[in-house]
Amino acid sequence: MKQPVSTAGPRLRALRAAFPATIPVLTGFLCLGLAYGLLMASKGYGPLWSALMSAVAFGGSMQYAAITLLTTAFDPLQAFLLSLMVNARHLFYGLSMLEKYRGLGKLRPFLIYTLCDETFSIVSSVEPPEDVERGAFCFWVSLLDYGYWVAASALGGILGGLITFNTAGMDFALTALFAVLFLEQWKKPENRPAGLIGLAAAAASRLFFGPGGMVIPAMLLILAALLGGRKRLCT
Amino acid sequence: MYLTPVQTLMMILAVAAGTQLTRWLPFLLFPEHRQPPRTVTYLGRVLPAAMMGLLVVYCLRNVPLWAAPHALPEALALALVAVLHRWKGSVLLSIAGGTALYMFLIQAVFA
Numbered sequence: 651m652k653q654p655v656s657t658a659g660p661r662l663r664a665l666r667a668a669f670p671a672t673i674p675v676l677t678g679f680l681c682l683g684l685a686y687g688l689l690m691a692s693k694g695y696g697p698l699w700s701a702l703m704s705a706v707a708f709g710g711s712m713q714y715a716a717i718t719l720l721t722t723a724f725d726p727l728q729a730f731l732l733s734l735m736v737n738a739r740h741l742f743y744g745l746s747m748l749e750k751y752r753g754l755g756k757l758r759p760f761l762i763y764t765l766c767d768e769t770f771s772i773v774s775s776v777e778p779p780e781d782v783e784r785g786a787f788c789f790w791v792s793l794l795d796y797g798y799w800v801a802a803s804a805l806g807g808i809l810g811g812l813i814t815f816n817t818a819g820m821d822f823a824l825t826a827l828f829a830v831l832f833l834e835q836w837k838k839p840e841n842r843p844a845g846l847i848g849l850a851a852a853a854a855s856r857l858f859f860g861p862g863g864m865v866i867p868a869m870l871l872i873l874a875a876l877l878g879g880r881k882r883l884c885t
Numbered sequence: 886m887y888l889t890p891v892q893t894l895m896m897i898l899a900v901a902a903g904t905q906l907t908r909w910l911p912f913l914l915f916p917e918h919r920q921p922p923r924t925v926t927y928l929g930r931v932l933p934a935a936m937m938g939l940l941v942v943y944c945l946r947n948v949p950l951w952a953a954p955h956a957l958p959e960a961l962a963l964a965l966v967a968v969l970h971r972w973k974g975s976v977l978l979s980i981a982g983g984t985a986l987y988m989f990l991i992q993a994v995f996a
Contacts, residue, residue: 712904730900732903734906748925758917765908
């Protein structure tokens, strides 16, 4: 994703570098966000509620889970604990971004607030062009991804059942995004053992703990393998 | 709506608090002005590759492996993603190609 040096201002250059990287996220979020807004609307929560949830909580899979919580007995503590568990993987994103998000001043709280799967994958795997500041690049990726999600969930509530285009399978864009960024990590030989550990730990956890309970066991396995193999992995 | 607006608002805040805590905790535990322990720096370096592997599997977690079509659409689409990426090395092309093939497969072939 290298681009020729342009005469545009630094902020615009960063936006130009960031936008193409987020197009797959736009595709996936449009699909999943619309579906989320639609689902919320079917439970009586209009576009404003969807947008509010997306803007404040900003966590895809947890928001889907929360729809169930919104339609049963009022239990905020359960909602809090479930969000902690569903989103535990963010802990590892934060650990990975400690270095890259260092010294970014005012941008930093926003970058942390909006650090989701997709944004993390891009900012940790894609190097911005040389004439683009890393902080500005991370900021635009974060803002665009966040904006897509909030806008799409509101749009889902507004459009309702108006969409006639068959979007089934469009959310595969996110799977493909993670697969491609896995391959990008794979290009560096020193990343390969960790990549394999991630795949194997997740596959084993999926097999033994099922689709609903795989994330935390997988994270623990990854942690154990990475720490246990540290001497060999540290090159 | 099953809850009152105030209850709904509290639920949103509860979900937000849980989610945001997972985002902020590492940054609160290891503040900017202090050098984090070497183990943490090491984890920060190797975790992205491992998490990318986890995310791929996580996305596929609901795909039935033992029932027809035995994850064939996903496997074919991911194979195309890998081939395109090897061939052209363009992130966008690889993703667009894989997604288009997947949509075609589940809408027209394995429908």
